[in-house]
Amino acid sequence: MSATLELGIVVGYLLVAFAIGLVAYRAAGSGAEDYYLAGRSIGTLVLLFTTFATLLSAFTFFGGPNLAYAAGPEWILVMGVMDGVIFAILWYVIGYKQWLIGRRRGYVTLGEMFGDRFGSPGLRALVAGVSLLWLFPYVMLQQMGAGEAIVGLTGGTVPYWGGAALITAFMIGYVVIAGMRGVAWTDTVQGLFMLSITWIAVGWVLSAVGGLPAATTAMVEANPDFAALGGGVYTPQFIISSAVTIAFGVTMFPQINQRFFVAESDRVLKRSFALWPVLVLLLFVPAFLLGSWAAGLPIDVPQGANVLPVLLTEYTPVWFAALVVAGAMAAMMSSSDSMLLSGSSYFTRDLYRPFIRPDATDRREAWVARLGVAAFATLAFLASLTRPGTLIEVGDTAFSGFALLTPVVLVALYWDGATRTGMITSIAIPQVIYLAHVLVESVPIPFTTVRIDLPLTYAGWDVALGLMVLAGVLAVGVSAVTDHVPGEDASRFAVAAD
Amino acid sequence: MDRLGRTVLWISTFVLLVAFAVPWFLWGTDTVVAGLPIWLWWHIGWLGLCSVLFHRFTRGSWDRIMGLDPGDGVRTTTDRSGLSTDRGGTAADRRNGGDR
Numbered sequence: 121m122s123a124t125l126e127l128g129i130v131v132g133y134l135l136v137a138f139a140i141g142l143v144a145y146r147a148a149g150s151g152a153e154d155y156y157l158a159g160r161s162i163g164t165l166v167l168l169f170t171t172f173a174t175l176l177s178a179f180t181f182f183g184g185p186n187l188a189y190a191a192g193p194e195w196i197l198v199m200g201v202m203d204g205v206i207f208a209i210l211w212y213v214i215g216y217k218q219w220l221i222g223r224r225r226g227y228v229t230l231g232e233m234f235g236d237r238f239g240s241p242g243l244r245a246l247v248a249g250v251s252l253l254w255l256f257p258y259v260m261l262q263q264m265g266a267g268e269a270i271v272g273l274t275g276g277t278v279p280y281w282g283g284a285a286l287i288t289a290f291m292i293g294y295v296v297i298a299g300m301r302g303v304a305w306t307d308t309v310q311g312l313f314m315l316s317i318t319w320i321a322v323g324w325v326l327s328a329v330g331g332l333p334a335a336t337t338a339m340v341e342a343n344p345d346f347a348a349l350g351g352g353v354y355t356p357q358f359i360i361s362s363a364v365t366i367a368f369g370v371t372m373f374p375q376i377n378q379r380f381f382v383a384e385s386d387r388v389l390k391r392s393f394a395l396w397p398v399l400v401l402l403l404f405v406p407a408f409l410l411g412s413w414a415a416g417l418p419i420d421v422p423q424g425a426n427v428l429p430v431l432l433t434e435y436t437p438v439w440f441a442a443l444v445v446a447g448a449m450a451a452m453m454s455s456s457d458s459m460l461l462s463g464s465s466y467f468t469r470d471l472y473r474p475f476i477r478p479d480a481t482d483r484r485e486a487w488v489a490r491l492g493v494a495a496f497a498t499l500a501f502l503a504s505l506t507r508p509g510t511l512i513e514v515g516d517t518a519f520s521g522f523a524l525l526t527p528v529v530l531v532a533l534y535w536d537g538a539t540r541t542g543m544i545t546s547i548a549i550p551q552v553i554y555l556a557h558v559l560v561e562s563v564p565i566p567f568t569t570v571r572i573d574l575p576l577t578y579a580g581w582d583v584a585l586g587l588m589v590l591a592g593v594l595a596v597g598v599s600a601v602t603d604h605v606p607g608e609d610a611s612r613f614a615v616a617a618d
Numbered sequence: 619m620d621r622l623g624r625t626v627l628w629i630s631t632f633v634l635l636v637a638f639a640v641p642w643f644l645w646g647t648d649t650v651v652a653g654l655p656i657w658l659w660w661h662i663g664w665l666g667l668c669s670v671l672f673h674r675f676t677r678g679s680w681d682r683i684m685g686l687d688p689g690d691g692v693r694t695t696t697d698r699s700g701l702s703t704d705r706g707g708t709a710a711d712r713r714n715g716g717d718r
Contacts, residue, residue: 197661201639204665208672209632212680220684332653340650348648349641349657359640390680394673397665405662409654615684 123277126442130270133446134290137454140309141294168392171376172399173307173458176314176451177258178265180403182426183511185411187353189427192346193412194354198362199404204397206367211393214371214526215380217533219389220615222381230377230529231470237532238540239607241474246544247525248470250551251374254521255463256500258373261514262452263288263504265426268511272425273433273445280424281505287453288501294457295464295493307458310451315403317444321432322406328435329417338416346412357580362516365584368526369519374462424507460497464489517558520584524550527592531599536610542599549594550587557583625683628675635668 180199188195218233227233230251235244263284270283329335336347345351370376383389407428414421414431421430428448432441468489473480480488508514528546532538556563562571576583641660649656681687 193655193658196658197640200661200665201636205636205639205668208668209636212675216680216684220686333650336650336653336655340648345648347650347655348646349655350645356642356645390676394669394676397668397672401662401665405658615686 123274126273126438126445127270127278129439129442130273130446130449131286133443134286134450134453137310137450138290138294141454168388168395169308169311171379171392172311172403173451173455176307176311176403176448176455177515178262178269178448178452178511179515180407181314181448181452182265182269182428183261183515184404184408185414185428185431186426186510187512188408188411189414189421191353192343192351192415193408194349194359195411196404196408197349198354198359199366199408200397200400201359202363202367203370203404204400206363207370208393208396210367210371210526211389211396214529214533216386216389217615218377218380219383219386221533221613224615225612227381228378229374229381229466229469230372230525231466233381234532234543235470237609237612238538238543239605239609240540240544243540243544243547244470245475246547248466250525250547251372251466251522252463252496253551254369254518255374255459256496256503256518257514257521258459258518259291259456259497259500260504261511261518262291262456263501264507264514265452265511266449267504268424268426269429269445269449271422272427272429273442275433276422276425280507284501284504287449287456288497290453291456291460291497292494294453295460295497296490307451307454310447310454314447314451317447318403318406318410321436321440321444322410324436324440325410325413325431329413335413335416339413340416342416346415355580357577357582361577361580361582361585365516365523365582365588366519367523368588369521369523372522372525372529373459374466375458378462378465460493463496464493467492516582520582521551521554521558523584524554524587524591527588528595531592531595533613535596535599536613537599538595538610539599539602539604540608541602541605542595542597545598546591546594550591553590554584554587621682621685624679628679628683631671631675635664635671639664639668 184195184199218230221227221233225233225236227236229248231244231247234247235241266287267280267282267284270278270286271280326332326335329338340347350356410431411427414427417431417434419430419434421427429441429445432444436444468485472488473485477484509517525547528543531546532543557574557576560574562573564571574583578586639661641657641664644657644660647656651659
């Protein structure tokens with residue numbers, strides 16, 4: 121009975137969110153032709169909250185508390201330094217520069233900017249292809265998170281695949297039916313809702329267990345090393361690797377990077393920059409503390425469930441727990457949608473139009489994008505059924521894959537000496553090496569019986585961090601020894617009036 | 619201050635802000651103050667400091683470091699003194715503040 125009620129609330133909430141999206145779409149007016157241009161006038165609030173919405177993912181609401189529950193609250197520091205400080209700085213260094221360039225040149229995607237600067241459709245396609253590749257595990261992450269959330273909420277009555285399928289259906293429905301318009305303002309509503317409800321959850325749990333000191337004391341009694349900084353998985357190497365790879369990765373997320381081009385004024389970039397550390401604290405501190413406190417409370421987290429729904433089911437009324445899970449799923453859904461929509465613009469603008477159908481009509485392009493999104497989400501759903509790792513592991517892989525692009529982008533944005541060969545090499549080689557590390561455990565050396573192990577960490581350092589350095593070195597080094605080719609035009613990235 | 623000096627100053631500041639967002643000098647410390655580990659209080663305070671310094675950065679250095687003149691026409695120059703960038707919106711800001 122209770123499982124029915126909980127599931128009813130979740131599905132009901134998702135339907136309401138869906139309806140809001142539809143109404144917003146109608147109100148905004150349809151007409152696929154100006155989807156990209158409409159984005160160029162994006163306003164202050166929307167940019168801030170669309171970016172904020174990427175924080176509202178399974179990684180934050182479920183993965184983070186799970187890790188804090190298992191290993192202690194230090195995850196707050198990792199995410200704080202990554203998102204509140206490093207990402208904010210990249211927001212200026214990459215975001216503002218891209219905004220200045222995009223304003224002069226009219227670019228809409230990262231691949232387009234690269235392709236034009238280096239006179240190479242191939243490079244454009246490479247950037248788009250790499251981005252789409254790493255979008256896959258990130259979408260998978262949302263499906264895994266939803267599946268596990270429903271298991272936790274219903275105590276296992278509804279199986280994992282059911283939750284994952286539910287969110288996949290809504291994702292596809294949202295994009296296909298609500299159309300190709302940005303759903304950014306539903307992100308805004310969801311973001312504010314989730315921020316408030318997380319704090320209400322903290323209040324509720326704390327009053328049930330006797331206050332803040334009591335919750336922390338219980339946590340420390342159950343796990344004496346939770347109060348100490350460091351220990352367990354939290355090594356300096358882990359903290360630095362995670363913070364750096366995630367922060368650099370986030371700047372290359374299609375919907376974040378695309379927003380760098382389309383902000384209406386730089387005021388919003390400035391404001392978001394200064395507000396960012398505080399916004400990050402407001403979300404992460406309560407979310408991850410809830411996970412840590414749960415470790416000191418007498419609750420039983422089933423195998424494969426997320427701790428947050430279990431905790432809330434125990435200490436708050438059933439409807440509230442269901443509402444939090446529903447809100448989190450809806451937020452995940454809408455941020456995945458922004459991501460899928462931006463991803464589909466990478467696909468149609470940088471791959472489909474230049475290489476497959478240059479003469480495609482707008483209408484045809486819109487349909488190709490929708491079909492692409494549906495196929496993409498379905499494949500990610502199937503892959504999510506294999507549960508290839510924890511939410512943090514899968515998320516980290518996606519972030520790291522994107523992060524390998526960032527040093528190359530930095531070199532291209534700030535150094536006129538970058539060459540086409542330098543760019544292609546420094547994107548392709550680190551990606552290939554990283555993919556090998558992710559997909560296989562070891563590779564044979566030809567003509568010998570020796571195999572080289574490919575671990576994901578070396579002496580505690582994430583391999584992606586080393587590959588980011590490699591990408592930067594290759595971008596500079598290969599550019600230095602290769603010549604500029606006709607078609608390259610460094611003046612395309614000039615920002616100051618000449 | 620010239621552009622180079624300004625750039626060096628801010629890069630050093632940003633490096634410090636990143637480096638000490640995690641209080642490495644409290645490594646292993648398990649003191650709990652007012653219900654939270656002391657290192658968490660440091661982090662909360664530090665991110666607050668980041669916000670304040672980031673705001674200062676946006677007032678002047680933001681454009682000069684990119685080699686632009688502040689207020690070169692495209693940007694709005696209504697940032698007024700005060701710690702919060704969120705207040706003091708102008709009519710132009712409200713026009714821009716819509717959701718599309």
